[in-house]
Amino acid sequence: MSVATLPPIRDADAPFCPGGIDDTPADLIIESSDRVHHHTHKAILAFSAHCFRNLLEFPSPTGEDANPERDGKPILSLPEDSVVMRKLLLALYPRSSQAFVIKDLDGIDGAVEAAKKYDSPVATTQLHAALRDVQLMDNQPHRIYAIACHNGLEDIAKEAAVATMRLSTGRSPFNRYFRLPPPEYNYISAHQLWLLENFQQEGAHSIASALSEQTWSEGPPNPDAIDINEYGAVWWKDVVYVNLQEVRHAQGCGMRSVGDDYDVGPSSWFFAHVQHLRENLSDMSMETVTQKLTMLSPETLKAILACPACSALASTHLSRLSKWFSTKVVQILRATASKTNFTEGRFV
Numbered sequence: 001m002s003v004a005t006l007p008p009i010r011d012a013d014a015p016f017c018p019g020g021i022d023d024t025p026a027d028l029i030i031e032s033s034d035r036v037h038h039h040t041h042k043a044i045l046a047f048s049a050h051c052f053r054n055l056l057e058f059p060s061p062t063g064e065d066a067n068p069e070r071d072g073k074p075i076l077s078l079p080e081d082s083v084v085m086r087k088l089l090l091a092l093y094p095r096s097s098q099a100f101v102i103k104d105l106d107g108i109d110g111a112v113e114a115a116k117k118y119d120s121p122v123a124t125t126q127l128h129a130a131l132r133d134v135q136l137m138d139n140q141p142h143r144i145y146a147i148a149c150h151n152g153l154e155d156i157a158k159e160a161a162v163a164t165m166r167l168s169t170g171r172s173p174f175n176r177y178f179r180l181p182p183p184e185y186n187y188i189s190a191h192q193l194w195l196l197e198n199f200q201q202e203g204a205h206s207i208a209s210a211l212s213e214q215t216w217s218e219g220p221p222n223p224d225a226i227d228i229n230e231y232g233a234v235w236w237k238d239v240v241y242v243n244l245q246e247v248r249h250a251q252g253c254g255m256r257s258v259g260d261d262y263d264v265g266p267s268s269w270f271f272a273h274v275q276h277l278r279e280n281l282s283d284m285s286m287e288t289v290t291q292k293l294t295m296l297s298p299e300t301l302k303a304i305l306a307c308p309a310c311s312a313l314a315s316t317h318l319s320r321l322s323k324w325f326s327t328k329v330v331q332i333l334r335a336t337a338s339k340t341n342f343t344e345g346r347f348v
């Protein structure tokens with residue numbers, strides 16, 4: 001780049017602007033590749049990164065080789081751009097205020113690499129923690145997946161893959177309202193993208209199997225079961241008790257025999273309800289699935305209201321099932337993710 005095309009020098013935003021950190025004047029300026037001046041403290045950099053410690057311990061060159069200075073402070077030019085440098089510095093500084101909290105993913109991919117290059121376990125730990133941040137994970141799991149794949153962070157890649165299943169389809173990167181892919185998709189291979197899609201299909205399949213467990217029983221379910229996941233729900237019972245009163249299902253409702261053997265199914269309305277969910281699973285996120293367990297169609301509602309036992313207990317039992325199922329879904333997806341090695345691009 002010729003001198004004429006260099007961007008003008010400007011100061012970084014707070015907290016790395018001049019006077020950005022109360023009471024402690026900066027004593028080192030770090031210039032990024034795009035000529036942004038970050039006003040920093042030698043002692044903190046030396047404490048947080050081995051590479052800076054070595055660099056800053058050397059006596060500064062003098063004479064013609066002297067480092068450039070600004071207001072008596074040495075300027076250290078580094079090859080990272082200002083977006084990456086900002087994230088690296090945030091990860092190097094102690095989090096003394098909100099100003100030092102990492103709030104978005106921009107530049108994290110480069111900062112993870114830089115933390116390794118400048119030999120800073122502190123920054124590496126902080127950047128990994130930012131990638132695991134619940135809010136970022138919920139909102140932008142595809143970006144985190146790509147950053148994790150690019151940097152070989154297998155555990156984070158697994159967590160992010162699971163989190164992509166939480167995202168409603170309207171917010172997936174393949175939604176037609178997204179004009180651009182997640183920026184970090186530049187750094188991952190088609191193979192790694194395939195692994196993510198393959199995991200999502202496997203995950204949806206496992207959720208469907210778990211749903212079908214709810215509608216089928218080989219042999220009679222335990223009549224004393226209380227837990228919702230062990231046939232404790234009204235749709236598996238012949239008799240239920242409401243305020244100590246025995247209540248039976250309406251004619252044609254309640255547990256029924258299926259086929260010639262001892263196979264049984266739950267109340268027809270519940271069977272149909274879950275069947276419908278399973279059939280539409282491919283365009284649902286896992287949160288939608290658990291929510292939809294409690295969302296009833298007019299036909300289902302009609303069937304429930306026609307039965308004294310179901311109208312007394314179905315709504316409560318469906319909510320309990322939904323709550324239990326949302327925990328179960330996470331376990332299922334984590335187990336599914338554990339079978340894939342996303343960062344090395346091969347099955348374990």
Ligand SMILES: [Zn+2]
Pocket residue numbers: 249250253254267307308309310311
């Ligand atoms: Zn019933």
